[in-house]
Amino acid sequence: MNKLLFILCFALLFTSCSVEDNNISVVGTWKLTARNVVxxxxxxxxxxxxxxxxxxxxxxxxxxxIFETNGVVSSNKTYNPDIDIALLDGTTDDYIFNVTCDEQGIIGFATTYTQDMNTVTFNDNEFTIIGNQLSREIKESIKIYNEDFTEIVATKDLTLIYTKQ
Structure with missing residues (x-):
C-alpha cells in the first residue's frame, strides 16, 4: 500500500513538473506579423x-x-490603417477597398497583464501563446458595407498574430 502511495505521489510530482515546463513566458518583445481574415x-x-x-x-x-517581468505590457508603435470594405451590389465576392494609412501619430499604452499557462490577458483581451506566436481572435471585427457604404451587410473575424523577437 505504501509503495502504491509513493508511486502515485511521484507520478503527480512528475506530471506537475511537466506541465510547468510547457508554460511559455510572454516576457519580451512581440511584433505584429499577421492580421488574418478567413x-x-x-x-x-x-x-x-x-x-x-x-x-x-x-x-x-x-x-x-513589450511584456516586462514586473507584469506591465506596453506598446508605443501601433499599426492602425483605416480600411473600408464594400461589397459590390449584385455580387458575392467583388469588393471596393478604401485604405488610409494613419502614420502621423503613435498610439501607445501601458497596462498590467496576467499570464496563466499559455493564456495572456490585458485590457480584457485574451491572447494565446503557441510556440513563438501570440494570437488573439476578434469576432466580427471586419465590417463589410453595401456599395454606397450606408449599411453593414456582413462581418468577418480578425486574428492578430504577434511573433516573439
Missing part, C-alpha cells in the same frame, strides 16, 4: 487573395507589444 482579400488589386491583410496594405507596420 478567405482573405485582394486589397492591393494584384490578382492574389491573401488572408494576411499586412501583405495587402502598404501602411508601415511597427506594432510591437
Amino acid at each position: 478567405d482573405g482579400f485582394d486589397i492591393n488589386n494584384d490578382g492574389t487573395v491573401d488572408t494576411n491583410i499586412l501583405n495587402e496594405v502598404d501602411c508601415v507596420n511597427n506594432e510591437t507589444l
